[in-house]
Amino acid sequence: MNKILYILFFICVLAGSFNISNAEVITGRVDEYATNNNNKIIDSKTKNALSNAKISIPELNYTTYSDENGVFKLNVDIKDKTVLFVEHDGYKVFSLTVDNNVLKNPLKLGIEKSNPFDLQISSGIIHLGDNMFSTNSANSSDFRLTAKGESYNQTFKMPALSPSSDVVVKIGTIIGLDTKKAKEAGQNRIHSAYSSPMTVKVNGIKIGTVELNGDNIELIVPKNILNETNELTITTGQNLFQTQYVDYDDCELANIRIETKEKRFWAKK
16 A cells, blocks of 8 residues: 555656646746747837837738837738838837748837938828739739829928038838839849839939839938928839830839938948
8 A cells, every 4th residue: 555655646746747847848938939039129229128119011901019128029911022110209210121031030120219300201101103013013912002193292391401411312111113123133023024213303303213122212312402392203113115005113112201311420331
């Protein structure tokens, strides 16, 4: 009898130890996974976590917020590249092109505090083109908006600037361009055609072109063409292989800003 009781006692102790050990290991792994694999919003300068930042993917009608540790989760399935926005009081609107491949790894997004001389021209998504595009077009599966035409026009007032500052047009994100360079970079699946680049003008003067899809695109504005009131015009390209009619390249751009930069920092880039 004593031998049987001893065996039963040994089995109970062993089972109890196994359960406690397993609980500790699982909890530890969960904690480690949560720490290393959560998306996070931080101040780009101080590196401090930012709580209550709004994270949204407008084309999927998805919105969430960062917690007190700056952590957020994206419980959404993204089939093709689309635009993710981060907004927080006192900070510049941030945008980023994302897809499921990007979201396989945790995102640590640093956002910048607003500059009083910076102008937010548009924080949403703008669809340019004619609503006629191939399913092989770059990111066309995520287009949700109706095209507003081939051009986007917006007036803005420019505050007085110091001689040491430069002015740039900044486009946070562009998807959908089907230019030759976009095709060569593998950004679309169109084999037999491509479009001319997107053009950007200030007060009717071209300051540059855009040929690739991407984020944080910056074009310098010559200060001698600026007035107190100015007009920004962004025009999408045209299909260079369509001769029977004008076929505009459908694309979407987001988070358009006019920003100032100190020359001594700008020149180093």
